[in-house]
Amino acid sequence: MNKHKLKALILMVGAIFMAFLMVNVISQASTSRDQGVDWSKFQGNSGVFGYSTDKFVFSQAGGFYGGTNIPQTTYASQVKSAQQAGKRVHTYLWDGVGGNMTNAKAMMAYYLPRVRTPKGSIVALDYEDGASNSVTANTNAIKAQFKLIKAYGYTPVLYSGKAYLNAHVNTSAIVKAYGNCLWLAEYPDYLVRTSPNYNYFPSMDGVAIFQFTSTYIAGGLDGNVDLTGITKSGYTTASKAKAQANVKKAKKAQAAKKATFKVVKYNQRGVFYPNRTLAVRYTDSDKVRQVATYYRGESVTYNAVIIEHNFVWARYTRSNGLYGFIKLGVTNGHDYGKRVTGQLVSHTYYTVKSGDSWWTIAQRNGLNMTTLASQNGKTIYTTIYPGQRLVVR
Structure with missing residues (x-):
């Protein structure tokens, strides 16, 4: 085979691979391509939107830092602000428990009763630092937290970067148990980007949300795209009815414990x-x-x-x-x-x-x-x- 034919073959194989990747991404994105933002205390009491077309918000309720739970004082007001703006609002937590099962469960016991977003909505774990040297311990801690989130009536999601998860967590076990539940961040630079560049999509099983930039607007703001419609969790008619039923059930249980x-x-x-x-x-x-x-x-x-x-x-x-x-x-x-x-x-x-x-x-x-x-x-x-x-x- 001469050099020109070999080069043409390589280009053709590359084109087929990229086409397959894009078909896969597009199929994942077929349910929803709604875009939204995520807020921490740096977005203030009322939060900051990127564009009027944003459909959803993730607000940080707090997290486990240095061996203790530290709540975000901006969480309640941000949730209220997002709701008043007519956005679907969800919750996320800094998950600094590593592979410590005791801390993982204690963190959930502390925060789950304090979640202010609707039943059925997402409670995401921000797992990007502090992992232990044991992939098994890290994975088991996350799975235990997911189980508690699910039992409390919320939708569990895991946030991180592809490289960090591959190094510290068995994501296959989590995805097998919970389906598309990953929220991954991957972007080429810090230029303002208003829409996702799927050439940088972190291709792996189970991705539901793609954080495609940390500079959604000038000055910095995370921009996310919902690939599967997961941010609609807790906001459908059926979910609202179920949420109301869960609230009534919880009130009865609380009254019984008094x-x-x-x-x-x-x-x-x-x-x-x-x-x-x-x-x-x-x-x-x-x-x-x-x-x-x-x-x-x-x-x-x-x-x-x-x-x-x-x-x-x-x-x-x-x-x-x-x-x-x-x-x-x-x-x-x-x-x-x-x-x-x-x-x-x-x-x-x-x-x-x-x-x-x-x-x-x-x-x-x-x-x-x-x-x-x-x-x-x-x-x-x-x-x-x-x-x-x-x-x-």
Whole structure:
């Protein structure tokens, strides 16, 4: 075969391959080519749209950073803004759990009750940093999170780059279980691009959303195209009906879990009144329940009233800044309503630093993580912030 014929053959094979690739991409895109944006705190409280033709929005609810959950303060207002603009709005989370199954489940336990987008809508995991050295552990953590997202009534999606996923995750196992559920980013440069260039499409099984630019408009904004219609999840008539049914079911379940107790009057304070009934709710697996009502007295402020292992406690703060806990009674049994007062104590405080978590602070001070959280009137799923003071003694 001479050189010219070989060159012609190579060009023909290349053309056939590109045609096949484009047919594949086009077939994937046949259901929907709606374009939309994704927002983090950098897009402000109201978010920023690229163009009036944008159909959907992903808003970041927060994520798992440095061993703890940190919510985005802009999430609620961004969701409201997108809804008012008539866009389909979805949720995404920074998934920095790597291959740690405990952290993966704790992250879901924290964020899923806080999702503000409709049932059926997408909850995407932004998995692009912090992966462990074990592909199996990383994959299992993601699958566990997907299972929880699905069980909570949302549509799970995995966001990342093709190279990162190929290096750290068995995407075939995830796609096999959940179908087209990948949201991949791939673009050649940082020039303003208003529509996808499919020559840079990250061709692999399971791609549902293609993020084709991070410069959708001048100044920077991610632009995405929905290839399969997945962003319509939660926004069809059937999905809305199902969502309403799920809301009613959740309310009934929540009502069934509520319990009541009568608070005993504490000596000489006049803050807790006899026969007052308070509703309480579960917050974690350690049977710690948090009362949503706060009471203020003349000389003592009672806050973070909790039930822990059937005992009713009040965390009090005196005008001199010292605080402690008073055991008010138990919720059932023959000791119900028995008053037990605590002694005024001074405490050793720890100031939270960047990168701290309940686990690291507890380890540093020889405490159990749950005990540390409880003695501060919180649970291990409560977010802590740098500068916050915690009682460690």
